[in-house]
Amino acid sequence: MVFRAESSPSETQPLLQPEPINAPQELTSPVNKYSTADICWILTGIWSGVFLGAVDGTIVATLLAPIGGSFNKFNQSSYIGTSYLLSVCCFTPLYGRLSDILGRKGALLVALTLFGSGTILCGLASSMEMLIAARAIAGMGGGGMMTVASITVTDLIPLKDRGLYQGLANILFGLGAGIGGPLGGWINDSFGWRAAFLLQTPILIFSFILVALKVNIELPFEVQNQSLYDKLRRIDFFGSLTLVGTVGCLLLGFSLKTTEELSWSNPLIWGLFVTSGVSGVLFILVETRWAPYPVMPLHLIRQRTPLAVSLSNFICSISAYSTLYNVPLYFTAVRLTSSSNAGLHLLPHSIALSVGSVFAGWMMRRTGKLYALTVASALLTVIASVLIILWNENSSPIHLWGDIVPQGFGMASMITTTLIAMIASVTKEDMAVATGITYLFRTTGQVLGVSLSGAILQAVLIKTLQERIRGPGSAEVIDRIRHSTDVIHTLNPRLQQAAVDSYADALRVIFIFQAACNVLSLLACLPIQEHDLPGTHEEQHKQIRGRNNQNRGAERS
Template sequence: MSETKSHDSERCTLLASSSRPPSYYSVNPAPLDASESKVLEPSARDIRWVLAGLWSAVFLGALDGTIVATLLAPIGSDFNKAHQASYLGTSYLLSVCCFTPLYGRLSDILGRKGAMLLAISLFTIGTALCGVAPSMEALIAARAIAGMGGGGVMTVCSITTTDLIPLRKRGLYQGLGNIMYGMGAGLGGPLGGLVNDHFGWRMAFLIQVPFLVISFALVALKVNVKLPVQKRTAREKFMRIDWLGSSTLVSTVGASLLAISLKSSEGYEWSDPIVSGLLGISLVSCLAFLWVETCWAVEPVMPMKLLLQRTPLATSVANLLTSVIAYSMLYNIPLYFSAVRALTSTDSGMRLLPHSAAISCGSIFAGWYMRRTGKFWWLTVYTVLLILGANIALSMWDENTPGWHMWLDIVPGGFGSASFTTSTLIALIAAVKKEDMAVATGISYLFRTTGQVLGVSLSGAFMQAQLLSNLRERIRGPEAEEIIRQIRHSTTIIPTLSPELRKAAVDSYALSIRTVFVCQAAVAFLAFLASLPIEEFPLPGSMQEQEAQDKHRECAAPNTESAT
């Protein structure tokens, strides 16, 4: 037995130290010897074309996100259902949450190009349906269809970039990709407001469709990433996808969020059979999800073996919390300027520009720092402190806060969020084996999108509950409930109210949104605590070093098991 172990150990040592370990991915692989293979670094030209195709879709996805955030008030007012406007974000992000982890598996089955084309197709169909939706309910459903594709755009882009770029340089390329994301997010707010003010909110959706078609063509022509030959057929791999795990996950999140929304937005009591029934469904679905992932799924959508590891667990929890904050800010800052400062949709969207510019700068800085130092732990801790500071500043906004102060206060939040997202993604990839990379990336985006869903829905539900309470304290009389209903359903009615009622409405909105900002600061502190256990791992600077590190890790795992 000891001789066998010694032989295996020697073999692993030779594999790990080989100067030319076998290749895993390449863009244009050359014919290989039967006896050996070598790592093929893709050319700069190949990488540029691949990333151009991927990043065009990322840009459009980010553009759509801030367009919708800016249009919540006019859409809600148009349908006279402003209290349901947050559902537009919730439905989209809930759908993203469901489909994001599936794209990790689909990218292996359909290939990187096939998975991305599927994502863009669904996103385009959903966006087009948004532009022609006849009701708020139809618009919410269309956003859910768009989310089926949106869940794959960022995930497949990230997986493909990791295929092609050594880990130490990966953060810089992630930062460059986030510049495209930041540009899209920055243009989406003012573009959405401008189009709404001149052509109506429907055109803000329809104008995206031609650009999505161009992105589809660019991906189809230029994204060519060759995967290693798999032993299983596409049908066998498709059947191994964890459909039950995905279904129970979406049932868990969806039922709980719907219960909370009905309680806060529609005035249901906790004891109401509908609310309590939804909470019960959520609990049962959660238990079923944990059982499926632990005991039943062949290839679980959320492998517990990864989440039981220190760094994957810490990065997942921290990403969930920071995503809650980021999307709560994204949807509540424009609402603040629209309802409290009485700005137009265009001006409210413009207020997100510093945040979007900071996202681009934060991503690039994080990538540059990791490429230069090969470290990420201190970067992660410092950037989450920036997020905390930004939310403390937001919670201090009042009627005396100068305009320039409001422009600057959101900058640290965008910079910190982008840097934190970049560094934790690299930390997660560095902590797992090569064969777990795609699913680990899917898990990272799963926790992010879950946090985004929670950020939009919980902040919207909590804000509406606070708003209702504050309005009832300030507005009394025989017609008070009808006036309160109109104020909650449409922010455009506020300027038409009498001075006393207008002040009551503005003060109620200001206090409600400020309470949300205080809660964001509390969540940011929890994110800081969650990020402390993240481990520092060496970041290889070339594909050869990365392959050698993967071999070393594969060999270390059996030795660790035998030692225990």
């Protein structure tokens, strides 16, 4: 059995420059042939990196307390996670274009090198500041591993089967995230937190070697024969810089507002937002007027399906990550359960994530359709968020354990179908960049989901606590309740009830916010267009040619 992956002949042409109208010549592309064994080795190489990235994320979340304690800077430990996520958001979209310049192998090796270097530096860090900087370096590669892995699978697998393989990758990602926490705790107890970073090295080396040996997806001959100068000229340095400034300053402003509890009028906060706005304007000017090879071709965002996919992924990611962070808080602060019990309530959600993604892939493979499945999946997230809003002291365990399941199932299914919708709606030369854009909107939504929900929670919590707790020493009690849910167990019955009721009110506002996001995500899905999903590379190539011819006809008219 032989798989064929064909590169488009037009990958070297500027994305914003129309082709000549008279007798357009297509570039000569090599035909890539892979045996079943080669496919398995390639997937093993790229997915081992994806698995490691998932494990790393939850390991670090588990180790924040011991790391902060070892440097005596626990108040800065949240920046370990923030620096990584900010770096992922800023650099993820760059890998789409980089994979078209350096090839899939080159881009993957860059991502693995950055992630590996940052991870090893974390294990060797001599200060909290060095550790935070090392996590930022790791983030530069972490986002690229997921993005380029997805692009590579698209090169290898026909679009009709692509969703199923994405589902399998999501299962691997979920498995890594699931075992990362317990594994990190065991390593810390047995060898210390530094070992949790250093012991990732063997898997990194394994993935690096497999990618270097097996990922040999050839780009068009014209790209292969370009000089180093010509390849560097294709990199949109100024566009990349302004994009990093736009996304980084925006997310950093929200993150500092939440973690440092700064006011919106603080010069640092509004200064970051103003810088983000100015960078955004410059980014648009660069991409539309000056960049010959834009890092994010804005003509994609102006198209119906890519715009709908980007918005739906952005909004649903806000809701999803707000849910992941605030549902456990509900059980610790309102139900007064242990942290381990609160975490267990996310287990059905994790299972639903894996099942939902594979189900979506299987359905697309069976039917060749995705629109109805996308809308139904988005509707499931709305139903789940409404059910969570209705939680109260009389809610049965069935609801407390099961109401979150449709959220996980629906979200996993939706992000799988929308990724395929994005890939199916663009031309071959835009596929890699479009994949990077999709992951950019997702990761940006994830960070905003945590930051925005945290800001809303604290604003409502302060107001409700001040209404319920008055008198001498009330300000100190309120401050303690806001900063640690463990304090609630030590309060007298009257203050404990006030704290529980205040958290319940604040979290209900968060849950309403999540429901509103899911409704908006559903509405954003409605304009997505249905495209036939080709079952072979030959069909896919024919479909791409037809779409290119349509675009040329539109240019002539």
